[in-house]
Amino acid sequence: MTGAVLGPTATYVQAATLDEAVAALAAGARPIAGGTDLVVGARHGKAPLPAALVGIHRLPELGHLDTGPDGLRIGATVTHATLVAHPAVLAGWTGLADACAIIGSVATRARGTIGGNVMNASPAMDTGAPLLCLGAVAVLRGPGGERRLPVEELWTGPGTVSAAPDELLVALELPPVPQGPAPTSAGSAYVRLQYRRQMEIAVVGAAAAVRVSDGVVTSARIAITALAPTVRRVPAAEAALVGGRPDEGVLAEAARLAADAALPISDVRASAAYRRAMAEVVVHRAVRTALTRALGGVVPVPASATTFGS
Amino acid sequence: MAQPITLVVNGEEYPLVVDAHRSLLRALREDVGLTGPKEGCDDSECGACLVLVDGLPTNACSYLAVQADGSPITTVEGLGDGDRLSELQEAFLRRGGVQCGFCTPGMLVSATALLRAQQHPDVATIRTALAGNLCRCTGYEGIVAAVAEVAGTGT
Numbered sequence: 403m404t405g406a407v408l409g410p411t412a413t414y415v416q417a418a419t420l421d422e423a424v425a426a427l428a429a430g431a432r433p434i435a436g437g438t439d440l441v442v443g444a445r446h447g448k449a450p451l452p453a454a455l456v457g458i459h460r461l462p463e464l465g466h467l468d469t470g471p472d473g474l475r476i477g478a479t480v481t482h483a484t485l486v487a488h489p490a491v492l493a494g495w496t497g498l499a500d501a502c503a504i505i506g507s508v509a510t511r512a513r514g515t516i517g518g519n520v521m522n523a524s525p526a527m528d529t530g531a532p533l534l535c536l537g538a539v540a541v542l543r544g545p546g547g548e549r550r551l552p553v554e555e556l557w558t559g560p561g562t563v564s565a566a567p568d569e570l571l572v573a574l575e576l577p578p579v580p581q582g583p584a585p586t587s588a589g590s591a592y593v594r595l596q597y598r599r600q601m602e603i604a605v606v607g608a609a610a611a612v613r614v615s616d617g618v619v620t621s622a623r624i625a626i627t628a629l630a631p632t633v634r635r636v637p638a639a640e641a642a643l644v645g646g647r648p649d650e651g652v653l654a655e656a657a658r659l660a661a662d663a664a665l666p667i668s669d670v671r672a673s674a675a676y677r678r679a680m681a682e683v684v685v686h687r688a689v690r691t692a693l694t695r696a697l698g699g700v701v702p703v704p705a706s707a708t709t710f711g712s
Numbered sequence: 713m714a715q716p717i718t719l720v721v722n723g724e725e726y727p728l729v730v731d732a733h734r735s736l737l738r739a740l741r742e743d744v745g746l747t748g749p750k751e752g753c754d755d756s757e758c759g760a761c762l763v764l765v766d767g768l769p770t771n772a773c774s775y776l777a778v779q780a781d782g783s784p785i786t787t788v789e790g791l792g793d794g795d796r797l798s799e800l801q802e803a804f805l806r807r808g809g810v811q812c813g814f815c816t817p818g819m820l821v822s823a824t825a826l827l828r829a830q831q832h833p834d835v836a837t838i839r840t841a842l843a844g845n846l847c848r849c850t851g852y853e854g855i856v857a858a859v860a861e862v863a864g865t866g867t
Binding site for chain 1 (some may be wrong): 713715726731733734735744754755756759763768770771773774775776778779781811822824825826840841
C-alpha cells in the first residue's frame, strides 16, 4: 500500500534559510514540516505526496513563539505541544490552547505544526475557530515579499486556501487580549463534540472570544467548526450577545442563531441533522465557557474535557 | 531520486541512500535493520511505529526518512543498556503489560517520552500519553500499571 505513494522521481531539499524555502516553492516544491497531515493524507489517497518537497521544519525563523505589546506571534512551525505549554497562550489566548491541547495524540501534538493545521484548511480543523475569534492574521511570504491576510480571507473551501502556491505561511499574528484591570476583561474558549478524548477529529466545534465591561458584553466573536465548507464566524450570533448582560436567554438565542447559520454535511462521523442539533449545544458551551473565563472563573484547558463527560 | 542521508539511531550512525518519499519506518526496518518499530496501520493511528526523533515522540510511518537526516533517533532497541532492560521494560514484564508484543515497542517509547518529560505523572496523564498507542491484547491495565509503578504513582 505504501508503494502507491512512493514516487521514483521524488526530490527533497532541506531549506537552510527562509529565502531558500521560498525559492523552492517558486520552483514548484511543496513545504513539509511535521508531515502529520501531508504524509497521512497521501496514505489515504487524498493526494499523492508532492514530487518535490522542501523541508521547513528546521528553519529557526519559523520556530519562534513571541509575546509582547503587539500581541502573540506564532511561527508557522511552532507545534501544538509548544503552544499549549506556553503560559502566555494559556492566560491570554485560552481558546487556542483549548484547541491545541486536543489535536490528535501526544505524537501529533509534538510533531504537528500550527502552520500545517492552518494551511491544510480542513473544515474540521481545531485551531481554525479560535484563530478566527482571536483575530489572527496570516503572514505569507512569496517571491515578491510579505503580505498579511486575516485568516477569514485565507480559507476558501475544504482543503483550499487563497494563498498562492509560491507563498509560504511564515507566522500567525494575534492582537493583544486585554488583561483587565477589572471591570473590563476578556475570555475565550474552544469546545468540540467528540466521541473520544484523544485521536479524534471534531464532529462539530465552536469557539468564542468575548470582552465584558461592567457585566455587559462589549464585543463577541463566535466561530463554528465542521459545520460549513470552512471554519467560519457567525455574525448574527455575535450580534445577539453584544450590548447586553449575558443571561441564559441571550446565550440560548446566540446558540440558536449560530446553528441556523450552519451548513453541515453528513459523513462517517455524523449526519447533517445531528450536526445541526449539536451545533446549538456546542456553541452554547463555548460562549458560556468564554464568559466564565472573562468574569474570572477557572475552566481548565482543554475546555472540551470539562464541558463533556466527567 | 535517491538521496544520501545519515540516520543517527540509538547513538550509531547509518549512512543511507533513500528515496525522498521513503518513510522513516521503512528506512529503520529495511535499511537500518532495526525491526523494533512496527508497521500496524501505516496511518498514525496505532502508534506501533513510535520512535523518538530529537527527543520528540514521532510516528515513524508518517515521517519521511530524509526529514530525520542527522537527528538523534531512539527506537525501542535503544531503551535498554546492552543486555539489561530499562526499568520501564522490567515493569512491563512484571505487570503483564506484554501479551502478543506488537504494540510494546511503541508503548515503551511513548511511556519513556512521558517519564522524561514528567517525573511523577498520575494515571490520567499516563492514559492520555498512551492514547495514540493501541493494544488489542492486554486491555491496557498492565501497561498503565507498569508506567505508574515506575512513575511512583501506581498501586
